[in-house]
Amino acid sequence: MDAIPIMTLKRLPQYLEAIYKFKRAGLKMVSATKIAVFTDVHMTQVRKDLAYTGVVGTPKVGHKIDELISAIEQCLNWNDASSCFLVGVGHLGKALMGYSELSRKGLRIIAAFDVNPELAGTELHEIPIYNVDKLSNLLNRLHIHIGIITTPADAAQEVADLLVANGVIAIWNFTPAKLNLPEEVIVENIDMSSSLAVLSRRVAEKLYHPITRN
Amino acid sequence: MDAIPIMTLKRLPQYLEAIYKFKRAGLKMVSATKIAVFTDVHMTQVRKDLAYTGVVGTPKVGHKIDELISAIEQCLNWNDASSCFLVGVGHLGKALMGYSELSRKGLRIIAAFDVNPELAGTELHEIPIYNVDKLSNLLNRLHIHIGIITTPADAAQEVADLLVANGVIAIWNFTPAKLNLPEEVIVENIDMSSSLAVLSRRVAEKLYHPITRN
Numbered sequence: 065m066d067a068i069p070i071m072t073l074k075r076l077p078q079y080l081e082a083i084y085k086f087k088r089a090g091l092k093m094v095s096a097t098k099i100a101v102f103t104d105v106h107m108t109q110v111r112k113d114l115a116y117t118g119v120v121g122t123p124k125v126g127h128k129i130d131e132l133i134s135a136i137e138q139c140l141n142w143n144d145a146s147s148c149f150l151v152g153v154g155h156l157g158k159a160l161m162g163y164s165e166l167s168r169k170g171l172r173i174i175a176a177f178d179v180n181p182e183l184a185g186t187e188l189h190e191i192p193i194y195n196v197d198k199l200s201n202l203l204n205r206l207h208i209h210i211g212i213i214t215t216p217a218d219a220a221q222e223v224a225d226l227l228v229a230n231g232v233i234a235i236w237n238f239t240p241a242k243l244n245l246p247e248e249v250i251v252e253n254i255d256m257s258s259s260l261a262v263l264s265r266r267v268a269e270k271l272y273h274p275i276t277r278n
Numbered sequence: 279m280d281a282i283p284i285m286t287l288k289r290l291p292q293y294l295e296a297i298y299k300f301k302r303a304g305l306k307m308v309s310a311t312k313i314a315v316f317t318d319v320h321m322t323q324v325r326k327d328l329a330y331t332g333v334v335g336t337p338k339v340g341h342k343i344d345e346l347i348s349a350i351e352q353c354l355n356w357n358d359a360s361s362c363f364l365v366g367v368g369h370l371g372k373a374l375m376g377y378s379e380l381s382r383k384g385l386r387i388i389a390a391f392d393v394n395p396e397l398a399g400t401e402l403h404e405i406p407i408y409n410v411d412k413l414s415n416l417l418n419r420l421h422i423h424i425g426i427i428t429t430p431a432d433a434a435q436e437v438a439d440l441l442v443a444n445g446v447i448a449i450w451n452f453t454p455a456k457l458n459l460p461e462e463v464i465v466e467n468i469d470m471s472s473s474l475a476v477l478s479r480r481v482a483e484k485l486y487h488p489i490t491r492n
Binding site for chain 2: 067068070073074075076077078081082085102103104139140141142146154155156158159160162163164165166169170171209210216217218221233234236240241242244250252253254255256257258259260261262263264265266267268269270271
């Protein structure tokens with residue numbers, strides 16, 4: 065399996081959404097040009113990106129939609145949802161547990177963990193919640209390779225270390241903490257608090273003292 | 279209200295989380311050093327960042343915790359939750375509507391909009407859902423300045439244009455679409471699909487053909 069450039073990986077889900085749309089509209093074939101128009105990516109780039117999926121199109125006609133969909137899904141590992149654990153069943157953790165789209169996109173949360181003893185033994189959206197002291201044991205028993213961290217920021221490093229020590233090779237970090245981990249561990253960060261902080265402040269600056277901006 | 283550097287804005291929520299923790303532990307005073315230890319940011323940086331909040335600490339003693347909390351919250355506009363509209367009541371939109379933490383962090387979703395006629399007139403987590411054809415009218419009537427977009431990517435630009443045309447000055451964009459908007463509009467992007475795509479693929483590369491990576 066060859067490494068695909070990170071920017072290509074980031075565009076593929078966009079192409080897929082456009083292609084699903086064409087399929088729902090009844091089309092059987094789709095061209096890079098059509099995808100380009102819908103996604104606002106240049107068609108030369110779309111062609112390059114699609115080449116990584118290994119499907120070969122017919123000049124002037126394009127790609128068979130079903131072939132293209134399954135090639136892209138396979139590239140993104142979506143047709144083989146990976147099991148993962150989520151640690152930190154707070155507001156954000158609960159929202160992610162209820163976000164069923166994740167499993168369609170390759171990630172199935174099969175268990176969640178929290179330090180709160182009142183949550184242990186319960187379940188949410190059919191996902192069981194355990195006390196965090198069961199984490200090491202279950203990681204090893206179930207050979208889990210992916211962890212989602214939705215704890216408070218100051219617990220994130222400790223949780224990440226525990227995950228990695230027990231076989232996790234990839235972490236989806238939803239806390240603002242910058243994780244310090246061995247280089248080979250794959251980390252993707254989504255920092256909603258920081259993004260919201262920037263947004264709120266910029267709005268306040270603009271609304272209350274528009275002159276200091278611009 | 280002076281402009282605060284974007285990196286400072288991104289760190290302040292982290293400091294707040296640490297300070298809340300100290301408060302819960304019963305402390306009345308907190309130093310930049312203590313915050314630095316908990317957030318893994320250098321104490322010189324913490325001091326610089328806190329200076330933007332306008333609070334003045336006592337040398338060797340630090341800051342009164344309650345004063346510092348309210349100064350940072352005010353900086354982040356958290357003590358004055360801004361009303362906003364959410365457009366696109368799909369999986370992610372629903373998750374955000376249920377994410378009550380948002381309103382504690384300055385953003386209150388007061389209505390949601392969707393093209394699906396079956397959703398119009400219903401509500402979710404006490405937030406009413408309207409047909410998207412009511413969007414312009416309600417934006418104007420309620421003087422809403424912030425919009426959250428959780429539609430499919432190919433609808434995002436159209437929705438953003440509509441929001442901006444009706445008074446919105448800041449957009450929190452959860453789609454992978456790159457929005458093309460007047461420069462003065464504040465846009466923050468959270469692209470979960472792309473982040474997940476990168477994560478899944480990297481895991482697949484590593485698990486199935488570890489030699490091609492490294």
